[in-house]
Amino acid sequence: MIPQEIIRRKRDGEILGAEEISAFIAALAKEEITEGQAAAFAMAVFFRGMSRNETVALALAMRDSGTVLKWDGAARPIADKHSTGGVGDNVSLMLAPIVAACGLAVPMISGRGLGHTGGTLDKLQSIPGYNVSPDETLFRKVVDEVGCAIIGQTSDLAPADRRLYAIRDVTATVESVPLITASILSKKLAAGLGSLVLDVKVGNGAFMDSREKAEELARSLVEVANGAGVKTAALLTDMNEPLADAAGNAVEIVNCLDFLAGLKTGTRLETAVIAQAAEMLVQAGVALDLADAEESARLALSSSEAMEHFARMVHALGGPADFCERPDSYLQKAPVRLRVHAPHSGYLASCQTRELGLAVVELGGGRTRPSDPIDHSVGISDLLPLGTRVEEGEPIATVHAKSEDDAARIAAGVARFYEISEQAPAARPVVISRIG
Known part of the structure; x- marks a missing residue:
């Protein structure tokens, strides 16, 4: 060669x-x-x-550059999901324990924050003791016994992807659809999956800001993953506002626990989580159809089985045994909290979602360099959804900051990021389309 x-x-x-x-x-x-x-x-x-066959070959070659996990004799179907990233997108935290409670095994390899988007690993490391880098023996043990384990990419999984990505990052080639596709799928294929659901975000808080670009990426991911032997479907979902009502690390863990406790019913976040759970259960063959799968997912929530699985996963990976009962005893709290008030009355009509994500980074909740430490306590919470009617002076969000100056600066920015209109905005679907 x-x-x-x-x-x-x-x-x-x-x-x-x-x-x-x-x-x-x-x-x-x-x-x-x-x-x-x-x-x-x-x-x-x-x-x-690259052609479809070339991209399949690239994904498989990067998969085979390191360890490929095998789950021979597994009692449950091996499944996973991947999101292309957004603001307030903590779906993985709830989704893994929900589908584990419904009979799937989820060896979820997740990442850290990238640019304005939050990272699942950074959120989980808000929990004292949580080990995002267990050895393979512990990883397998947790997946087998709990049904789900959310960890980071190990040095043995798809090492060629890490090297090529680092080079792409400094050569202005990150946006190539074949390279994105192979990078995402090499890690998922290395995890030994039987099925995969992809959440491709589109909107002003996503990396793909147009539906055309998002659909191109979704089609590439679905075709290549299926071509590599993993049954895969993708959902295009809206990212023109934060998905959860919080953006940060510890604040999104709090949101996760509230969700698992049944306190987030009727939200856009619930729609996204249930839709992806249903897709995972159908793709893995443990549900007859989407309606049956959705019913199973809702039962896992209402019965507290999903919360139990989350608690067991946290403890099995080194976190406190009573974390879900006493999160306030363990999660870091920012020293300053400041409400953001509506400058005038009207409807929350639009949001500069990417700017909200960058505000979290500026607070210290994200990175501007790979070596930067994360302040898990900072972030933005109590975010009201678009379409909400507010009166002048009413709180629309809360900033969690390490200083009064930071809080005041970020709060002023958050107020500017929202457009308040006399007319209510048109409703937007959370799930835009399905490709599979």
Whole structure:
């Protein structure tokens, strides 16, 4: 295998064979490919694209660059979900224990915050002792005994993806749909899944801000995942406002516990969680149809079985045994809380969702560099949904900050991020479409 020949062929728009892609990625994982060659390959793909078969081969090659988990003899179907990221998107925290209570095994490999979007691992690390990097033995034990375990990507899973992503990040090639597809799916395929549900966000708080771009990515993910042997469907969901009524880390854990306790019924968040749970149960073959699956998911919530599974997962991965009973005893609290008041009366008509996410980063709840520490206590809570009628001076959110200055600055920004109109906005569906 001559790396520059593969680069040249892709640069010239030729179709690469699976063996060529596999050899290139194997050499990349062994650091036999220079950063310059990897960057040139990424740029060639960025401009020339990849066919479905090429993208399948790339995803499989990156999967096979490290450990591939096998669940031979598993008593339950192995399933997972992936979200492309948004603001206040804590769906994974509730979804995994819900579907585990319904009979699935969920080995969920999650990530940290990226840009303006929050990360599931950062949220879970608000819980003292929670181990997001267990060894494989403990990971398997928790999945087998509890039914779900949410952890981070280990050094053994898809190492070629980590190297290629780091290069893409500094060469302006992150947005390539084939490269995004292969990056996401290589980690999911390495987890040994039987089925997968994808939540592709679209809107002003998503990486894909247009429906056309989101559908292109969703189709690519679904086609490639199914081509790689994993039964997969995708939901396009709205991200033109925060999904939960909180954005941050500890504040989203509080929201999660409230949700599992049945305190978030009738919300957009509930619609998203139940829709994805139903898809997972149908894809995995444990429900007859979406109606049957939705009923099972709601029963898992109302019976407190989902809360029990969440509590068991937290404790099995090192968190407090009584965390769900006494979260206030364990979660960090920001020293300053400041209400954000509506500047005038009317309906909350629109929201600059991305800016809200960046406000959390500015508070210290996200990163501007990979090495930055996270302040788990800061964030924004009590966010009112769009369409709510507010009166002048009424609270529309609460800022959790480490100082009075931070709180005042961010609160002023949050007030500007919302448009208040005399007319109520048109209702928007949470789930826009399904691809599968």
